[in-house]
Amino acid sequence: MSEELLKVSNISISFIQYGSGLKQNILDVISDLTLDISQGEIVAVLGSSGSGKSLLAHGILGILPSNANLSGTMHYRGEPLNQNLKEKLRGDEIALIPQSVKFLDPLMKISEQAIGDCTEEEKEEKKAIQREVFEKYGLSKEVDDMYPFQLSGGMARRVLVSTALLSNPKLVIADEPTPGLDERSIKETLNHLRQMANDNVGVLLITHDINAALEVADKIAIFYAGYVIEIANSSDFTGDGEKLIHPYTKALYHALPQNDFKLTEGHQPLHDELLKYCPYFERCEHPTDICHETIPKLIDIGDKKIRCNRANEFKTGEF
Amino acid sequence: MILKGENISFKYPSSDNYLIKDLNISLKSSEIKGLVGDSGSGKSTLCKILAGFKKSEGEVIIDGVKKTKKNIFNPVQLIFQHPELTMNPKWKMKDVLKESWDVDHDLIKEFGIQESWLNRWPNELSGGELQRFAVLRALSPKTKFLICDEITTMLDAVTQVQIWELVTKIAKERNIGLLVVSHDKDLVKRICDDVIYLEEINNN
Numbered sequence: 001m002s003e004e005l006l007k008v009s010n011i012s013i014s015f016i017q018y019g020s021g022l023k024q025n026i027l028d029v030i031s032d033l034t035l036d037i038s039q040g041e042i043v044a045v046l047g048s049s050g051s052g053k054s055l056l057a058h059g060i061l062g063i064l065p066s067n068a069n070l071s072g073t074m075h076y077r078g079e080p081l082n083q084n085l086k087e088k089l090r091g092d093e094i095a096l097i098p099q100s101v102k103f104l105d106p107l108m109k110i111s112e113q114a115i116g117d118c119t120e121e122e123k124e125e126k127k128a129i130q131r132e133v134f135e136k137y138g139l140s141k142e143v144d145d146m147y148p149f150q151l152s153g154g155m156a157r158r159v160l161v162s163t164a165l166l167s168n169p170k171l172v173i174a175d176e177p178t179p180g181l182d183e184r185s186i187k188e189t190l191n192h193l194r195q196m197a198n199d200n201v202g203v204l205l206i207t208h209d210i211n212a213a214l215e216v217a218d219k220i221a222i223f224y225a226g227y228v229i230e231i232a233n234s235s236d237f238t239g240d241g242e243k244l245i246h247p248y249t250k251a252l253y254h255a256l257p258q259n260d261f262k263l264t265e266g267h268q269p270l271h272d273e274l275l276k277y278c279p280y281f282e283r284c285e286h287p288t289d290i291c292h293e294t295i296p297k298l299i300d301i302g303d304k305k306i307r308c309n310r311a312n313e314f315k316t317g318e319f
Numbered sequence: 320m321i322l323k324g325e326n327i328s329f330k331y332p333s334s335d336n337y338l339i340k341d342l343n344i345s346l347k348s349s350e351i352k353g354l355v356g357d358s359g360s361g362k363s364t365l366c367k368i369l370a371g372f373k374k375s376e377g378e379v380i381i382d383g384v385k386k387t388k389k390n391i392f393n394p395v396q397l398i399f400q401h402p403e404l405t406m407n408p409k410w411k412m413k414d415v416l417k418e419s420w421d422v423d424h425d426l427i428k429e430f431g432i433q434e435s436w437l438n439r440w441p442n443e444l445s446g447g448e449l450q451r452f453a454v455l456r457a458l459s460p461k462t463k464f465l466i467c468d469e470i471t472t473m474l475d476a477v478t479q480v481q482i483w484e485l486v487t488k489i490a491k492e493r494n495i496g497l498l499v500v501s502h503d504k505d506l507v508k509r510i511c512d513d514v515i516y517l518e519e520i521n522n523n
Contacts, residue, residue, distance in 0.1 A: 153359070252475065255477045257506040261483075264480070
């Protein structure tokens with residue numbers, strides 16, 4: 001059995017914003033999120049852009065802005081993951097593959113910024129490791145002395161991936177690694193993630209691209225209005241979607257152009273609409289009274305997790 | 320009506336190579352045509368040329384007439400991938416929506432735009448909600464052609480279906496010609512009558 005790396009339990013992230021005048025608004029971006037990642041496993045967090053899923057990455061790394069409020073608990077290999085531990089682990093055992101090439105320093109040579117700050121003695125050894133990892137990702141020696149503007153999009157992507165791997169991390173967080181790339185580069189990026197998982201690294205893939213998630217992830221956590229409403233296995237997204245449980249997950253599966261392109265009416269609640277009941281209530285075809293009274297908890301069903309009062313009925317296909 | 324791009328060529332001033340060379344493309348009223356290409360292949364550049372936002376060699380002709388007049392409503396409207404970048408952050412959504420035409424009430428409802436969203440600022444709505452506004456804003460009765468440049472790429476699959484149902488329905492009702500630009504071949508196959516590949520019509 002592979003070791004559990006990260007365990008996130010009931011995390012909520014909210015922001016305090018100033019409205020008109022001195023009125024403060026609280027914005028719940030992530031609510032009651034529970035998730036775990038083991039070694040060699042790829043877990044995708046799937047949500048529409050702007051849904052705040054990147055903040056999960058920032059929460060794990062301890063780089064949330066000061067007006068953000070984080071509650072709930074996180075454990076890393078059994079140890080409570082507090083701010084001190086986060087600062088110790090980030091860039092070392094936990095690495096981030098950032099969203100875009102804009103995260104590179106335009107004025108530093110590639111190899112210098114990949115190695116980062118170190119003493120003269122360490123430099124040679126680090127340089128050798130950097131060269132080795134870069135080689136593995138098809139980056140030739142010339143790249144070391146280049147500046148970011150000299151890289152093509154695909155090369156830059158490989159630089160970000162291999163830089164994240166320099167510290168030999170156990171957990172990699174990939175924040176939207178695919179948008180703006182063509183099919184070939186997407187495939188390449190996803191292959192890199194697979195390669196990491198095969199080397200026993202745990203990968204948290206944050207994405208809005210369901211095709212990318214389905215192709216590479218083992219588990220997919222589906223975000224809806226700040227709530228994870230289902231954590232399903234990628235292999236459940238098959239056939240007529242009969243293995244999927246939550247009605248939104250089913251709608252999502254059937255809406256794919258390669259499936260039925262089926263229309264589902266309605267929209268997600270806005271971030272600042274404080275919900276007192278099931279976030280999917282207004283769109284659900286089978287709501288009950290209880291669905292309008294409380295927010296359902298994320299419960300375990302078999303090897304999956306579902307946030308639905310009627311999960312068991314949905315599961316047995318009663319509807 | 321027919322929108323034609325004839326012998327379109329484009330290169331960046333800093334480059335020696337043409338991004339687009341001697342390209343010909345046409346779009347008829349009520350036709351839904353897909354355009355597929357890799358990123359960086361010049362899809363968005365071509366969109367901007369056809370909509371008259373970018374100068375190029377060659378000619379863009381609408382119904383046999385070369386577009387020359389400025390400051391009149393452009394019958395070729397362009398919708399972008401990122402709606403949030405096309406909206407004034409200091410305008411409320413109701414002002415954003417009515418920027419180009421006096422949108423009627425029924426249509427707002429049909430688009431699933433909630434009354435309460437109209438008093439919101441752009442940064443308070445998600446990409447899917449903003450894109451509904453962007454599409455509706457572009458659908459003035461004077462719009463004859465609509466160029467959709469990856470308009471649902473950043474959206475979830477459910478919202479993607481909603482947006483395309485609306486766009487194709489209205490395009491059919493009003494005989495609007497639609498150019499659907501996307502890298503998603505399944506999507507293009509799903510909604511278009513005809514698909515063209517940029518690399519096949521580009522002679523660079």
